[in-house]
Amino acid sequence: MSEQFNLIIVLVAVVAVIGIGAAFFLVRGRKAPKGTYTGPRDANDPSPTLTTDAPSTEPPKVSAPTDAPDIDVVDETAGQVLVPTDVPDPVQGRLARLRSRLTKSNNVLGKGLLALLSQDKIDEDVWDEIEETLLLADLGTEPTLELVDALRERVKIAGSRDPQHVHDMLREELLKLVDPSMDRNFIPVRHADRPNVIMVVGVNGVGKTTTIGKLARVFVAEEKDVILGAADTFRAAAAEQLATWGDRVGVPTVKSDIDGADPASVAFEAVSAGIDQEVDIVMIDTAGRLQNKVGLMDELGKIKRVIEKKATVDEVLLVLDATTGQNGLNQAKVFSEVVNVTGIVLTKLDGTAKGGIVVAIQRQLGVPVKLIGLGEGPDDLAPFDAAAFVDALLD
CATH class of the missing domain: 1.20.120.140 (SRP54, nucleotide-binding domain)
Structure with missing residues (x-):
């Protein structure tokens, strides 16, 4: 009798094990296949995420055009609302x-x-x-x-x-x-289906990143939604510097967490984020480069071409140091040939008595000086006005 009882217990145990195993495989079979997308891209997250069977320690990969390698891009502001810590001065009257x-x-x-x-x-x-x-x-x-x-x-x-x-x-x-007749408008208008894209270029040390930060303040003062793209991936702390400028006025920054990453891919992803989030303006910071370095200038052209796979580049602002004088003209000419410069930002004008550089640059390129830097303060970037400039020279 006891042998029969023991046999029944064994049979019940075997059936239970088989049932549990079947349930496990049934549930497992319902999971998404490894490496497939779990849904559409979140408008607040510029990087698509993948589902895997086990948690991954790798940061998400971004989509990039075929002629730019994949890189890891971090948008530290994705999914959160930045609270401005500073209010920019009004643009008018600066x-x-x-x-x-x-x-x-x-x-x-x-x-x-x-x-x-x-x-x-x-x-x-x-x-x-x-x-x-x-x-x-x-x-x-x-x-x-x-x-x-x-x-x-x-x-x-x-x-x-x-x-x-x-x-x-x-x-x-x-x-x-x-020449007061030149079009010096620098406040862009958003396209119907995409943001206005601005590239900022120039040689080393002219203050491009600082200029972009100040320009972001100008746009915020004009009630524009802005995203910054930190495509200067070679200078240490350039991305952090740009993000700090943006944080102060509540503007997000798309950047790479890999030193020396492909700047074209960062720029592409910044524009993608701008389209997803329906912002007004995307500004792309680029690494400083000497105008006589052919390889670096070619790379600048590549950044522009890669962006244009996603959207038009509506403005290319060349940042020049007013204290460099005639040397700035040589820089301006080469940059204009590579990326079709549409406007000049003249920094450090308060540090030189050579105001004639405004005329010389405009004659050289046929493009207007649109903004001038007159100091180290965060709101010391002013729209250029021809009449006010001449009056200041003769005051």
Whole structure:
């Protein structure tokens, strides 16, 4: 009897084991296949995630175009709302507020010309001094000769040395050279189906990352939604510096956590995030590069081409250091040939008396100076206004 009882217990145990095993395989068979997408991309997360059977220690991979290798990109702001810690100053009136700095730094040009033109007798020696003053102010040879010829003719006709008359005459001629007719609009309008994309380029040390941070503040003050792309992957801490600027005004940054990662892929992913999140503007920071380094300049062209697989590059801003003078013209020419520069940001204008560089650059490239940097403060980036600039020179 006990043997029969024991046999029944064994049979029940075997049946139980078989049942548990069948249930396990049934449940396992319902899981998603390894490596398949679990759903559409989250608009707040620029990187798609994959489902695996076991937790992965690898960060998510991003989608990238075929001519740019996959990299790991981190958007530290994905899924959360950034709380601004700073409120940017209004854009309107910045140049007027900063005019005293511009006047102080550039008065050598204006006052020197006014003093020379107000003399009782203007002979060839005086005209030579006027020409030298303009050249030293980085006006450039061709604009200098144009201005001197125009002033000669007007002085000959007017025959007046009245200070106000000389001032007005000089203002009119300088304003013609600075060219107020150029389109200096820098506040972009979002496309119907994608953001406006801005690339910022320039050589090492001109302040590109800082300029982008300040420009982000300008856009936030204009109530624009912005995403920053940290495509300067070679300079240590460049991405963190950019993210810090963005955090202060509640602007997210897409960046790589791999040193030396492919900048084109970072730029592509930043634009993708901008499209997903329906922002107004995506700004792409790029590594500084010397204009005579062919490989680096080719890479800059690649970044632009890769972005254009996803969206148009609507603006290429070239950041130039005003204190470099004529050397900046050589830089500007090469950059324009590679990426079709559409506007100039002239930094450190408060540190030079050579205000003529504005005219020289515009003549060289045929594109306008759109913004000028007049100090180290976070809101010391101002829209360029031709009339206000000339008035500051002659104040």
